[in-house]
Amino acid sequence: MELLIVTGVYTMIGRITTALALAPDTVNPESARNWPHDLYGFPEPDHR
Numbered sequence: 001m002e003l004l005i006v007t008g009v010y011t012m013i014g015r016i017t018t019a020l021a022l023a024p025d026t027v028n029p030e031s032a033r034n035w036p037h038d039l040y041g042f043p044e045p046d047h048r
């Protein structure tokens with residue numbers, strides 16, 4: 001039972017930190033679309 005509680009707490013923390021990390025990008029739709037590149041350090045896609 002304790003394991004379930006601990007797992008739930010860690011899941012909540014993970015979701016909150018993910019939401020906070022992505023929140024500033026959602027203001028700009030262009031950067032929101034590219035957030036995986038920002039997150040993992042991939043080169044930006046070329047939008048020509």
